[in-house]
Amino acid sequence: MSSEQTFIAIKPDGVQRGLVSSIMSRFENKGYKLVGIKLTNASEGLLREHYADLTAKPFFPGLLNYMLSGPICAMVWEGKDAVKTGRVLLGATNPLAALPGTIRGDYAIDVGRNVCHGSDSVENAKKEIALWFKPTEIVSYTPAVFKWIYE
Numbered sequence: 001m002s003s004e005q006t007f008i009a010i011k012p013d014g015v016q017r018g019l020v021s022s023i024m025s026r027f028e029n030k031g032y033k034l035v036g037i038k039l040t041n042a043s044e045g046l047l048r049e050h051y052a053d054l055t056a057k058p059f060f061p062g063l064l065n066y067m068l069s070g071p072i073c074a075m076v077w078e079g080k081d082a083v084k085t086g087r088v089l090l091g092a093t094n095p096l097a098a099l100p101g102t103i104r105g106d107y108a109i110d111v112g113r114n115v116c117h118g119s120d121s122v123e124n125a126k127k128e129i130a131l132w133f134k135p136t137e138i139v140s141y142t143p144a145v146f147k148w149i150y151e
């Protein structure tokens, strides 16, 4: 099985609105394995690196302020096709276009308050995990239910 790790973050609005457990449940219920988690106030430097491809966008200053506005729940989830399927669980970037049943479809309205982040490629997931976590903060274990999730 090709197992991947993806970086999923609950943004300050998701933390403030008490959505941490609801969002985590989506990943747990699907069968993905939590291998890293922390609640953190991200620095401006970290966020500029995290969103390096967006610094020239007109919405970037607002995005930066939003991400600096409170704690973020940073997580690493692992499993088969975790990067692409993680994005499916999040839903479209613009919550108004996100389907019901997805996190953004169920819990958000404005693109600038879309409650969660998910890596968009395996390569970016590796970069983001290395940016937000030290190697020792990522754990390795086999869940007891593993054989009931994967054939």
Ligand code: DAT
Pocket (backbone or CB within 6 Å): 054, 059, 063, 092, 093, 111, 112, 114, 116, 117, 118, 120
């Ligand atoms: P995603 O978070 O789905 O990967 P992205 O990487 O294109 O989307 O953009 C990062 C974040 O920037 C996104 O979650 C919310 C914000 N954003 C994107 N497009 C925006 C826009 N047109 N107006 C305001 N904020 C936007």
Ligand code: MG
Pocket (backbone or CB within 6 Å): 118, 120
């Ligand atoms: Mg993105």
